[in-house]
Structures are given as C-alpha cells and as structure tokens.
Amino acid sequence: MDPMFLMNNLWVMIAFILVILMQGGFILLEAGSTRMKNAGHIAGKTVFTLGIASLVFWAVGYGFIYGESLGGIIGFSDFFFGDATTMFDGLAGSVDFIFQLAFAAIALTIAFGGFAERAKLSAYIVFALLFSAVVYPVVAHWIWGGGWISELGKQDFAGSTVVHLTGAMAAMAATILLKPRIGKFNKDGSPNELAGHNQVFTALGVLLLWVGWFGFNAGSTFGVDDAFFGFVALNTQLAAAGGAVAALLIAWAVIGKPDVPTMLNGALAGLVAITASCAFVDPWAAVIIGIIGGLIVFGSMKLVEKLGIDDPIFAISVHGAAGIWGTLSTGFFATPALAELNGGRAGLFYGGGLTQLGVQAISVVACGLFAFVAAYVLLLITKGITGGLRVSEEEEIMGLDISEHGSYGYPEALKAAESNNSESKTGA
Amino acid sequence: MTKSSVSPQEGKGPLSPSYESYEDIKQLKESQVNEIAEDPMKLNDAHDEWIKETIALAIQKVESERGPSPAHFAFFLMGSAGRKEQATFSDQDHGIVFDGSDEEHQSYFLKVGEEIREGMAHVGYPRCEGKVMASHPRWCHSIDGWKEQIDGWIETDTWETLRHLLTFVDARTLVGETEFLEEIKNHVFQKAQENPSLLKRMSENTSYLHKGVNAFGRLLPEDKGAYTGSMHIKDVGFFPYVHAMRLLAIKESIQEAGTASRMDQTSEKYPFVQGKKDHFNHMLDLRASFSKKQKTYDDVHYVPIEELDKDEKQQLKKALKEGKNLFQQTKKHMESGDQ
Numbered sequence: 001m002d003p004m005f006l007m008n009n010l011w012v013m014i015a016f017i018l019v020i021l022m023q024g025g026f027i028l029l030e031a032g033s034t035r036m037k038n039a040g041h042i043a044g045k046t047v048f049t050l051g052i053a054s055l056v057f058w059a060v061g062y063g064f065i066y067g068e069s070l071g072g073i074i075g076f077s078d079f080f081f082g083d084a085t086t087m088f089d090g091l092a093g094s095v096d097f098i099f100q101l102a103f104a105a106i107a108l109t110i111a112f113g114g115f116a117e118r119a120k121l122s123a124y125i126v127f128a129l130l131f132s133a134v135v136y137p138v139v140a141h142w143i144w145g146g147g148w149i150s151e152l153g154k155q156d157f158a159g160s161t162v163v164h165l166t167g168a169m170a171a172m173a174a175t176i177l178l179k180p181r182i183g184k185f186n187k188d189g190s191p192n193e194l195a196g197h198n199q200v201f202t203a204l205g206v207l208l209l210w211v212g213w214f215g216f217n218a219g220s221t222f223g224v225d226d227a228f229f230g231f232v233a234l235n236t237q238l239a240a241a242g243g244a245v246a247a248l249l250i251a252w253a254v255i256g257k258p259d260v261p262t263m264l265n266g267a268l269a270g271l272v273a274i275t276a277s278c279a280f281v282d283p284w285a286a287v288i289i290g291i292i293g294g295l296i297v298f299g300s301m302k303l304v305e306k307l308g309i310d311d312p313i314f315a316i317s318v319h320g321a322a323g324i325w326g327t328l329s330t331g332f333f334a335t336p337a338l339a340e341l342n343g344g345r346a347g348l349f350y351g352g353g354l355t356q357l358g359v360q361a362i363s364v365v366a367c368g369l370f371a372f373v374a375a376y377v378l379l380l381i382t383k384g385i386t387g388g389l390r391v392s393e394e395e396e397i398m399g400l401d402i403s404e405h406g407s408y409g410y411p412e413a414l415k416a417a418e419s420n421n422s423e424s425k426t427g428a
Numbered sequence: 429m430t431k432s433s434v435s436p437q438e439g440k441g442p443l444s445p446s447y448e449s450y451e452d453i454k455q456l457k458e459s460q461v462n463e464i465a466e467d468p469m470k471l472n473d474a475h476d477e478w479i480k481e482t483i484a485l486a487i488q489k490v491e492s493e494r495g496p497s498p499a500h501f502a503f504f505l506m507g508s509a510g511r512k513e514q515a516t517f518s519d520q521d522h523g524i525v526f527d528g529s530d531e532e533h534q535s536y537f538l539k540v541g542e543e544i545r546e547g548m549a550h551v552g553y554p555r556c557e558g559k560v561m562a563s564h565p566r567w568c569h570s571i572d573g574w575k576e577q578i579d580g581w582i583e584t585d586t587w588e589t590l591r592h593l594l595t596f597v598d599a600r601t602l603v604g605e606t607e608f609l610e611e612i613k614n615h616v617f618q619k620a621q622e623n624p625s626l627l628k629r630m631s632e633n634t635s636y637l638h639k640g641v642n643a644f645g646r647l648l649p650e651d652k653g654a655y656t657g658s659m660h661i662k663d664v665g666f667f668p669y670v671h672a673m674r675l676l677a678i679k680e681s682i683q684e685a686g687t688a689s690r691m692d693q694t695s696e697k698y699p700f701v702q703g704k705k706d707h708f709n710h711m712l713d714l715r716a717s718f719s720k721k722q723k724t725y726d727d728v729h730y731v732p733i734e735e736l737d738k739d740e741k742q743q744l745k746k747a748l749k750e751g752k753n754l755f756q757q758t759k760k761h762m763e764s765g766d767q
Contacts, residue, residue: 190656256639256648 008223009095015219016095018212019102023050025208026109030116030313031409032201033261037399038117039197040409045121046109049128053105056132061104062097064137065145072148075141089222099219103163106216107136110167111375113315114174117181117194118396121404122386130378131170138374139166139367149366152359155334155344157232158220160276160326161367168320169371172309177379178390180310182397191305194312199260206264210240213271217278228279228341235278235286236271242290243270243297243322250298261314265301266294268318273326277333279342285333292329293322320368327364331357445484450550453481457552465516465719468712472512476602479505482551483603486543490536499533499570501526502604503544506560508662510598510685511670513712515728516719519554520545523567523599525608530573537568554725560595574612582619582626590633597674600685610683617681624765627679631762634671637755640664640748647741647748649733658730665711665731665748668755669704675762676701700757707747714744 027046031039053061060079066088067075086093108131115124140162142149156162185191196202217236218229247266252258270290277289300317311317334347334356344359346352383389390396395403399414408414447453457478464470483503491497507521508514522544524537541562549555562568569577578596581589597616601609620626640659642648649659659665666687673690676682682693688705695701714731722728736744 186654186656190654191652192654193652253643254646255651256642 004223004225005090008090008225009092011224011229012091012095012099012219012222015215016099016102018215018219019099019106020050022102022106022209022212022216023047023109025205025210025212026106027205028201028208029205029264030113032198032203032205033196033313034117035194035399036197036410037401037408037414039401040407041121041400041404042116043409044405045112045124049108049112049124050105052125052128053108053132054101056129057101057104060133061137062100064133065100065140067145069141069146072142072146072151074138074147075145091222096222103159103216104132104136104140107159107163107167107170108132110164110315110319111135111170111174113167113313113319114171114311115178116312117400118178118390119174120386120389120391121400123382123389126382126385127174127379130382131375134378135170135371135374136162136166139371142367143363149359149363152362153344153356154359154363155280155330155339155342155356156276156327156363157279157342158217158275160272160323161363164272164275164319164323165327165364165368166371168315168318168323169368170375171311171313171315172320173372173375173379174389175309175311175316177376177383180308181312182393184310185308189308196261202261202264206267210267210271213240213275217275221279232278234283235281236274238283238286239270239274239278239290239293240267241270242287243267243273243294246270246291246294247298248294250295254298262298262301265297265314265318269293269297269322272319272322273329275323276326277330280330280334280338280344280347282333282335282338285329289326289329289333293325296321296325324364324368328357328360331360445481445488447481447485450482450485450547453478453485453547454551456481461516462720466716468513468709468716471516471716472509472514475509475514475518476512478551479509479548479553480603482547483544486547487540489547490540490543494536494539497540498536499527500605500608501537501540502601502606502608503540503562504599504601504609506595506599506685510600512600512686513666513670515715516722517552517725517728519725520548520556521560521595522562522602523560523596524562524569525574525605525612526570527605527608529570533570534565534568534573538563538565541568566592571608571611575615578612578616578619582623585629587633590630594630594633594674597678598685613683614681617678620678621681627675627762628765630678631675631759634675635759637668637752638664640752641745645745647733647745650730655726655730657734658732659744660729661711661715661731662729665744665751666708668751669708672751672754672758673701675758679762698758698761700754704750704754707750710743711747714740 023046027043030046031042034042058081062081063077063079064075067077070076081097083093088096108128111131112124141147143154143156143162144150181194183192184194213236214233218233221229221232244263244267247269248258248263251262270293273289273293274286278286281289297317300321301314304311304316309316330344330347332347332349334344334352335350336346339346345356348354348357379389391400391403401408447456460474464474487497502525503522504510504525505522508518509521524541526533526537545555545561545563555561560567578593581593593616597613599609599613638660639648647659649657670687673687676694676698677684677690680694680697682690684690684693687708691701691705691708715728718731733741
C-alpha cells in the first residue's frame, strides 16, 4: 500500500484524537467557569452528549452533510455509515467519517455552553438529538458538503462558521429562552459576578483546547504529503498567542485589572478566529486576526452582559463574535496564492476587492440566522417534550449535581455545606 | 482610691451621663444625623458627642456592677473615627489605655470595653469584624502593657503585627487622660527613629493601590454587584492619602490622627504634600453630598459615578491622581530611607 496514503490516514486519525481530546478541554473549561454544585453535572453531560452526537452523526448527520445534495440545501444519502471500502479525499472513508464526527460533537458542546447551570438533563438529551440531526448538518452541508454557500467560494477552512458560529447561535437561543441564572442580574438590571469555582481548571481547559486545535485546524489539511499542516499550525499558534495577549492588555487598560478569564477567552477567540482563515493568510495576518479576536471578545463579553443576557461560559462572545470575525477575516487577508491553493479568491488587502468579503458576509448572515432560528424553534419543541427547559428554582439553588444526578462532583465539600444549611433551617 | 480620683476628667469626657439608656442616645443620633450629614466636620463632632454619651452610660453601668474604676484611663478611637473622617454610618474601632498594670486592672477595663461595645452597637455603630475594640485584650492595656505589646509587634515583624501598629497610630483620645496615648505614640515614634527599617516595613505593608482611573482616563466604578456604577471612595479615594500621611506622621512624630492635620504639619518639609489637602477634603465633601441616599454601613463607601456632572468627574479624577502621586512619592521616600 502507498506509504503516503497510510501517512495521510494516520495523520487525520491523530487529528481526530486531538479533536476528541478537546472535549476534555471543554469539561475543564466549563466546570472551572461554573460553581462547585454543578461541576459533576457539567463534566458528565459533556461525555454523554458526545455519545449522543456520535450516534446521531453516524445515523443521519453524515448523510445530511455529505450525502447527495438536494438543491444545495441538504444532503440525503449515506445514512448509517459503514462502508469500509469507500474512499474520500484520498482517505479511507472511515477515517474521514470519524474526523468529521468529532467536529459535529464540538459544535454541540459549544451550544450547551448556553445551557449551563440551569437546564434540565432531559433538555440536554432531546436538544442533543435535534441539534445534531438538523442544525449542524444543514450549515455543514451548505459550506462543506457541496451546498449553496460552497458554490459561492466560501472560505472556512476548519469551521469558524460551521462549528463555532453555529454552536454559538444555538447557545444564544438557549440562554435567551432559559433566561439568566438566579442571582446573575439585580432588579435594576446591574449584573452580579457568579464566579467560576476554579480558574486553574479553566486555564487547563483552555490549554487542552489550544493543543487540540492543532488537530482541528492542521488536521483539516487531510494529509501530510505537502507538509502544509505545519503552515496551518503556525498560523493557529500565532493567532492564539495574539488573542491571549490582546485580551489581557485591553482588560488591564479598560477595567484596570488583567482579568484571567478574559485573557483565557482571548486565547480561545484567537483560535476561533483563525479557524476559518488558517490556510488562507500569511503568519503576520494570523497575528493581527488573533489580536483583533482578543479585542472583540472583550467588547462582546461586556456588550452581552449589558444587554441582560447571561452567557455563563461566554459561548456567544468566544465562539460567536470571534467566529464572525474569523470568517470575515479571510475577506481581508486571504492571499492570492493561498486562495488559489485552497479555494475562493484573494481578500480586500490583496487586490481581491469586496467579492470574497461579500461571500464571507453572506455566509455569516445566512448561517448565523439559520442556526439561531432553527435552534430557537427546536428548543421550543424540546421545551414541549420535556415540560420546560429549566430546572425548578429549588433545584437550581441546590445545584444540578444533586438535583439531576443524585450525587455531588465535590461530595465532601458540598455535603458539609448541606448539613450546615439544614441545621440552620431547622434551628438545630 | 476614691471614685472621683480616677474617673475621666472634666473637659475630657462626660462626668455623668445625660441620657438614661442607649436607646435614648440612638434616638438622639437618628434625629440629628440627617441635619448634619452633609457637613463632614459637624458630623464628626456629633459622632464624638454621641459616642461620649454612650461611654458615660457604659462606665456608669460597669461601676454600678463592679465598683468604681480602679485606675485612671483613656478611651481612644481608631480608624476613620480616630481620624475624624467618619461618614454617617461607621463601625467600631477603639481601645483603652489605663494606669497601673495589666495583671491588676485589665479584666476591669475589658468589662468596660465590652459594655461600650454593646452600647455603641445599640446606638448604631456595628461591632468591628476584625475585633479592633476595647473589649479585646489586644486593644486594652496599661501604659506599660501597650509599650510591651508594641515592642512585640515590631519584633515579630509580620504583615499582621505591623498592620496592628498602623491601626494604632490613628488613635485619638476621646475620653480620659490624653497624656497616656501621647506617651505610647511617642514610644512608637522613638522606635521608628531608632529603627529606620521599621518605616520601610510599614510602607511595604500598605502597598496595594486600588485603581480608580483606567488607561484611557475614565473613572472605574464597580462593574458588578449591587453597587454597579458606583466607586468605593474609601478604598479608591481616601486610602492613598490616609496611608501616605500616616507614614509621614510616624516619621515626623506627629500626634494628630486626622489626615488633613497631618498634611498641615508636613507640607512645609515635603513639597509633594502641598496642595493635596483640598483634593482630600473635596472627596470627603463629595461622599457627604450623597449621605441622604446612604442607608447602610456599606452604602457610605460608595459614590454613584453616573450621578456626577462633568466637572465633578474631572475633580474626582484629579483627586485620585493626586492621591496616587502622594502615595507613590511617600512610599518612595520611606523605602529609600532618606531623612
């Protein structure tokens, strides 16, 4: 067998493992960014929704994305994938399939950022099915599966729009429907700090995501034969670095303190932003894209809070705002040589005019709007099925670990607190 | 020893209480506070009077239970009360110094301290969470006991013991023998002269500066919580001035506790102190101007930035900037060891 064929397949398999490992990053990021009483739930739901996403993707998701296109809107073949002989893009079909599956699961995890600390477990389960079967596959088909946006020459190398913006729009629909967590806003609308319980977890989560992103972006080259994955990895690293530094500095300058969660979100914003453009821009542009991503995420976090929207894991800002910027960035920075290599046209700063920027903008509006509306409607359906999206006030206060799963993520600490509370309530 | 020979002297405190209960004093305070809340000077004089009346009643109660005071003593205030920089609501920070020895008399004066603590709490001064009150053995000693404790604090030289020493330096006698406190403060000043590194250590103890203005020159109010949009004027505004002037007061052996008085006495020698008093007083006035909206102890520390007009914001920014400058210049001076 051709050694290069094997190498390419091995590389994409490693990339798949890296992307699956990103779920570990999300577990730490989300658990660290939320309170102790919800930690076990947050960590556990990430694993079982990965299971749901995998089953749905295998049954219908892959077919809706990469099946025979029905008018550029949705694919419709290759359901219940299982053909060991199929080849795609010079890869074994199974390798290609499993790599794509990991992306679908990431989009779902991002969407669940909007659920944090108050959604029912049953709502997670139903929405995981619906999102994985409908929302993600439609957008992915439009851009990656030969749908109408890919026909326009859209540049989204690894999914700033497909994965991140789609997930973020669903998170936004969820957090709007669920309404803010108890205690997040005062009666006059001023926000309160519901600080996460462990910044070390959050930082480690971000670093795991950062490492996993080399599978996400560099793995999206689907091969090693021209070593282009190194260039993509370089751009990815530079944008993440730019995002982290820029977010830290802007927070320090504006709010007077170099806020750690903001800096961590800056690193993620740099990564999200470069996801679309990593194969289309020069390294200096990757730095600029990352820096702007870091600045945007800071502004977006402030704006979202000012609008009275509770975004517990900052999914709207990190994956939404930075996802939009990342998608648009190729419209400015795509070089003629890289556009020729990877599709689309050169950006505005390389004499490409407004054409590519226009395509990018259309895709942001169309995909963002579709993901939001579809997720909103599916959440209303979920609400009907589960009898409400949100746990009761009492359950939310006691925490989802105990109310939804019957055991604490931190048993010793929380059982002690619980017994103190019951003593003070009974006056014992 | 007779009662009259050791009770607080006339002119230094009430010989006998004018009110029958703490509740009466509380009523008096509540009826008067709103009228004078916007004048920091009058307000602080009134606090002194309300507290004096409370002490007189407390002493009478203890004397009726445990007999007359066994020694001359002084009751002193610390913190913002010691500096006469209290707002409408203020918690307790106080201590006692007495003649004689700890072994003989401390238990009696701790009882006095306890009664004062409870009386003041009734009148409307919350108990100090850090237990800086005459009811705690740390803050109730004979003259020799105080000197010994201060020597111990300096020798131990930890962040906590130096913080105690800094708290003590803002003491001001409210009732009783003013010479007692003066003697102990002189002991502190002497120690600082003998041991120049002490001032450096105390300067290091108060290094943290709350940011009031961001890199773009905008005021930085709270951005979360119940006080969103308001600035914690005590931490952000007053403390740089208070900390700086306390260090200079120790260096220059100044007995007065008030920040403005300390400025008056040091501005000639230290050019960087000149012109700062107006800014400090402006912030006191600014806080007082919102006194009608202040309903709790926490409220008094906050000034709602969005309710300030353009000029007031400019003035506040200038005051914050000057405070930072004073703080940094003072620390630089202290830590350089210059005379």
